[in-house]
Amino acid sequence: MSFALLLEQLLNGLQFGLMLFLLSVGVTLIFGVMNLVNISHGSLFMLAAFFTYTAGARWGYGLGLLVGLAGTIAVAVLLEWLVIRHLYRKSHLDQVLGTFGLMLIFNELVRIVWGSEPIFALTPDWLSGSVQLFGTLYYPTYRLAITGVAIIAGIAIWLLLSRTRIGMLVRAGADKRETVESLGVNINFLFAVVFVIGAVLAALAGIMMGPLITVESGIGDPLLILALVVIVVGGAGSIKGCLAASLLVGMIDTLSRALVTADFAGGAGRALSSMSVYLLMLGVLLLRPQGLFTR
Amino acid sequence: MKTTHTVLKCMLAAGLAITSAAQAEIKLGFMAPMSGPLSITGQDLRRGLDLALEHLDGKLGGETVTVVAANDQANPSVATSELSRLIEQENIDVLMGIAASNVALAIAQPATQAGLPVLYTHAGPDALAGKQCAKNLFFIGHQNDQYGDAMGRYMKQEGVKNLYAMGLDYQAGWEMVDAALKSYGGEAKGKVYTPMGQVDFAPELSRVRSSGVDGLYVFYPGSAAVSFVRQFAASGLKNQVQLYSVGALVDPTVISAQGDAAVGVISANTWNAGIENPENQRFLKDFVKEHGREPTTFAAQTYDAVMYLDAALRKAGGAKDRDALIDALRHNDEFKSIRGNFKLNKNHFPIQDMVIQQVEKTDGGYQQKILAKIEGIADNYVDQCEMKWQ
Numbered sequence: 001m002s003f004a005l006l007l008e009q010l011l012n013g014l015q016f017g018l019m020l021f022l023l024s025v026g027v028t029l030i031f032g033v034m035n036l037v038n039i040s041h042g043s044l045f046m047l048a049a050f051f052t053y054t055a056g057a058r059w060g061y062g063l064g065l066l067v068g069l070a071g072t073i074a075v076a077v078l079l080e081w082l083v084i085r086h087l088y089r090k091s092h093l094d095q096v097l098g099t100f101g102l103m104l105i106f107n108e109l110v111r112i113v114w115g116s117e118p119i120f121a122l123t124p125d126w127l128s129g130s131v132q133l134f135g136t137l138y139y140p141t142y143r144l145a146i147t148g149v150a151i152i153a154g155i156a157i158w159l160l161l162s163r164t165r166i167g168m169l170v171r172a173g174a175d176k177r178e179t180v181e182s183l184g185v186n187i188n189f190l191f192a193v194v195f196v197i198g199a200v201l202a203a204l205a206g207i208m209m210g211p212l213i214t215v216e217s218g219i220g221d222p223l224l225i226l227a228l229v230v231i232v233v234g235g236a237g238s239i240k241g242c243l244a245a246s247l248l249v250g251m252i253d254t255l256s257r258a259l260v261t262a263d264f265a266g267g268a269g270r271a272l273s274s275m276s277v278y279l280l281m282l283g284v285l286l287l288r289p290q291g292l293f294t295r
Numbered sequence: 296m297k298t299t300h301t302v303l304k305c306m307l308a309a310g311l312a313i314t315s316a317a318q319a320e321i322k323l324g325f326m327a328p329m330s331g332p333l334s335i336t337g338q339d340l341r342r343g344l345d346l347a348l349e350h351l352d353g354k355l356g357g358e359t360v361t362v363v364a365a366n367d368q369a370n371p372s373v374a375t376s377e378l379s380r381l382i383e384q385e386n387i388d389v390l391m392g393i394a395a396s397n398v399a400l401a402i403a404q405p406a407t408q409a410g411l412p413v414l415y416t417h418a419g420p421d422a423l424a425g426k427q428c429a430k431n432l433f434f435i436g437h438q439n440d441q442y443g444d445a446m447g448r449y450m451k452q453e454g455v456k457n458l459y460a461m462g463l464d465y466q467a468g469w470e471m472v473d474a475a476l477k478s479y480g481g482e483a484k485g486k487v488y489t490p491m492g493q494v495d496f497a498p499e500l501s502r503v504r505s506s507g508v509d510g511l512y513v514f515y516p517g518s519a520a521v522s523f524v525r526q527f528a529a530s531g532l533k534n535q536v537q538l539y540s541v542g543a544l545v546d547p548t549v550i551s552a553q554g555d556a557a558v559g560v561i562s563a564n565t566w567n568a569g570i571e572n573p574e575n576q577r578f579l580k581d582f583v584k585e586h587g588r589e590p591t592t593f594a595a596q597t598y599d600a601v602m603y604l605d606a607a608l609r610k611a612g613g614a615k616d617r618d619a620l621i622d623a624l625r626h627n628d629e630f631k632s633i634r635g636n637f638k639l640n641k642n643h644f645p646i647q648d649m650v651i652q653q654v655e656k657t658d659g660g661y662q663q664k665i666l667a668k669i670e671g672i673a674d675n676y677v678d679q680c681e682m683k684w685q
Contacts, residue, residue: 005505012497116335118521118552123529130531140529143497212529213494214521214552222492257489258498270464274490 004137009258010251015143017250018150022205024227024234025157025242026198032174032237033194036084037092039099041202041227042220043106048072048203049210049219050114053121061124068207069200076199080192088191103221110217121210146208153204154243157197161239170194174237226253229281235291244293249277320359321614323604324387326377326402328369328394335517335548336394336593337366340416343590343597344391346582351601356608363387369394371401378402382409388614389414391600394593396420396439396466407431410617412624414604416597419644421470425679428642431617433624435600436593437565438644438674439467442541443474445649445669446512446563450479450539452667455510457484459503459536462514464488471514471541474675484508496523500530511536516543521552528556537561545654547589550661557654557661566595566634567650569665574602575633599632606630625684635668642680646673 027041051071056064083102087095127145130138161167169190173180181187206220213219226249234245256273272279284292325344327337344362354360363385367374381387382405390406390413393399399418406413407429419438423429450458460476460483462468468488476483484506487499503511511532515523520543527538533556542564545557568579568589578598582590590598607630608614611623625639635648648670652663 002505005501008501008505009498012495012501016495016497116338117548118518120552120554122554128529130529138531140531142529209494212522212526214518216518216521216552219494219518222494254495254498258502270488274464274493 004135005258007133008137008139009254011139011143011147012258013251013254014247015147015150015250016254017247018147018154019205019209020223020226020230020250021243021246022150022153022201022208023223024230024246025154025239026201027224027227028231028234028237028242029170029194029239030198031231032239033170034088034191035177036088037095037099038084038198039096039224040079040102040106041198042224043103044072044076044199044202045206045209045220045223046110046218047075047106048206049121049215050110050119052207053119053210053215054114056122057120061122064122065207069203072199072203072206073196076196077192080195084195085188085191107218107221114217116217118214118216121215123211142211146212149204149208153201157201158239160197166190166193226277229277232281233284233292235294238291238294241291241293245291248292249280252280253277320361321355321389321608322385322387323355323360323362324365324381324385324390325362325392326365326367326374326381326390326398327392328398329364329366331368331370332517333369333394336417336591337369339548339591339594340392340394340597342582342586343416343594344601346578346585346594347598347601347605350577350581351605355601355605356611356613358608358613367393367395367398369398371397374398374402375405378405382406382411387411389604389620391604392416392597393418399423403427403429403432412614412617412620414600414624416600417593419674420466421674421676424642424644424674425676426681428680428682430621430643430682430684432643433603433639434644435603436596436645437647438676439470440474440674440676441565441645441647441649441672442563443471443476443514444478444675445651445672446539446541447475447478447480448669449561449563449651449667450475450510450512451481455479455537455539457506457508458510458512459484459506459508460486460512461499461503462488463516463519464490467516468514472512475512475539477675479512483512491519493519494522496526497530500526500532503536504530504532508536510539512539513544514541517549520544520546520549524549524553524560525556533559542566542592542652545663546591548591550654551588555656558656559654561651561653561666562663563669564592564650564652564663565647566592567652567663567665569663570633570635570650572631572633574631578633595633599634599637602633603627603630636670640673640677641682641685642674642677643682644674644677646671648672 030036030038048068052064052068055067087098127142130140132138230245230249234241256276260269260273327340329337365377393415394417396418399420412431415434417436419434424438460472462472538560540562542562545560550557607623607627611619637647640646648668649672651667653666655662655664
């Protein structure tokens with residue numbers, strides 16, 4: 001593999017990893033603070049893409065973005081109030097069943113409203129095409145742009161959690177929920193805020209991934225599986241762990257696919273490459289079940 | 296009490312009359328995946344069926360037809376239990392439809408045991424074309440290899456020097472890639488299979504770019520088709536490498552989601568909107584009027600299958616004599632396909648003209664411009680079939 005190709009593959013891995021981070025940070029945050037397993041997180045990712053690109057096709061990209069974010073936030077607030085709130089004190093099994101049911105409902109609703117055929121996700125003109133990084137290395141502008149947005153979103157969430165009062169409460173709630181509650185903090189409100197933050201990040205991921213993937217019913221689900229791998233590897237509830245694990249999973253997945261050919265080792269190579277991230281997860285579960293990056 | 300009895304008797308008699316009247320009709324079983332991941336395909340099969348029956352005024356071979364629908368969910372065990380319902384409770388005369396290859400295989404044996412004529416309109420697995428061919432199983436759609444075979448020949452004819460091949464990692468993916476490479480004749484510079492559910496193709500596309508090929512042949516149907524084509528275009532590879540595929544990559548169910556990224560893609564297909572015969576133009580016009588977009592090849596093939604059955608029923612004088620019907624299905628000279636030249640091989644799979652088409656942008660959307668026709672494509676398994684009738 002030439003140096004330029006290696007660099008390009010590293011960029012691919014970085015971009016995929018950051019996208020996984022945006023999707024999984026919400027799940028891990030919600031788990032860490034509220035002890036809630038949320039399987040329906042991928043539905044918010046899906047809804048954001050549908051809202052954005054339906055509105056975008058009619059009123060342009062900018063307004064589409066607004067509708068996508070606002071619509072997803074509205075759904076998240078309603079969802080938290082109507083369903084999620086009642087699951088906080090239930091067992092993990094109840095939570096998985098409940099949110100899995102939500103996922104099925106959302107997938108079917110999308111199929112009823114938009115049909116089963118995928119919809120078009122537009123990209124603004126100035127983001128199509130590719131940029132010359134150096135020499136013979138060209139990289140798609142859109143992929144660079146979403147890498148940038150993901151980095152900014154990551155920094156923003158870090159600032160929010162480490163530098164603001166609400167972030168302090170969230171971190172305190174994650175460590176000692178009862179203490180925070182006894183100090184007179186409205187824990188219901190705090191939980192709703194965390195849920196919405198998670199939804200905004202999922203929405204951002206859905207909006208940015210839309211033009212690269214297929215906007216159709218159920219698109220969040222395969223990515224949610226990878227997000228769960230990230231959470232296991234990084235350690236549930238840890239934001240730093242989530243970032244490190246996302247990048248690790250993104251890199252391993254990309255590089256293993258970058259190296260293996262169809263007939264490598266009689267097809268065993270390609271089986272191994274698609275298993276690579278799950279092997280990583282297995283190793284972590286066996287040797288360090290609390291996650292690689294937790295104290 | 297007495298009145299009740301009389302009423303009951305009358306009702307019974309009326310019931311019997313209805314049953315005997317029903318026996319003079321054709322009962323057509325229709326099986327397709329109407330829910331689950333293949334439901335898009337299933338829906339277009341149904342649309343093809345409905346439009347064909349509409350064009351035939353609800354009659355097959357001149358007799359009134361009742362359609363009994365079954366949803367196989369693309370699941371072989373659901374399909375076999377639905378099949379026994381259709382045979383034992385509904386007493387169907389002919390079965391039509393089937394989109395998934397695994398379902399096609401699962402129902403083949405029970406249908407053959409019951410002697411039920413089956414017209415497969417979409418699926419065409421290689422096993423049923425070879426050793427497991429049977430006299431009651433007819434394939435009006437295609438054999439999977441025909442697409443790859445036609446495209447391989449075209450790429451050779453066009454002088455593609457260096458070829459890279461990619462496909463979805465499952466049965467149809469391997470078949471489509473192998474068939475194309477076989478008739479292309481040369482070695483592929485690289486060959487990659489990607490797992491189902493993979494959404495990001497960046498690492499593979501980077502490898503294609505660095506391999507310096509001038510042609511890329513892929514097989515991606517359904518939602519993978521949208522993400523692949525869009526990422527291929529966004530990667531900038533479109534200006535360096537010609538993308539070749541089969542019709543499913545850019546069919547009408549996905550092309551509006553792909554948008555301009557699909558323009559320029561060359562694919563092989565059994566059917567094309569531009570095929571100029573009056574039957575095809577009527578089918579196209581009425582389908583677009585009803586559903587607001589062009590039909591898929593699945594719809595076209597199902598439409599053709601209904602017309603095929605109609606012609607055979609006319610010749611056999613109904614469905615009651617099964618041997619006569621099977622004979623008429625074999626020697627179906629009156630049938631006019633909306634595709635190009637079409638006849639059945641001795642394994643009951645089509646020998647047909649394949650279309651090589653390229654996506655063009657038009658005022659209102661996209662169209663598939665015909666670049667070439669590859670005539671008389673058969674399949675590679677016919678020699679393994681021991682059936683004799685020609």
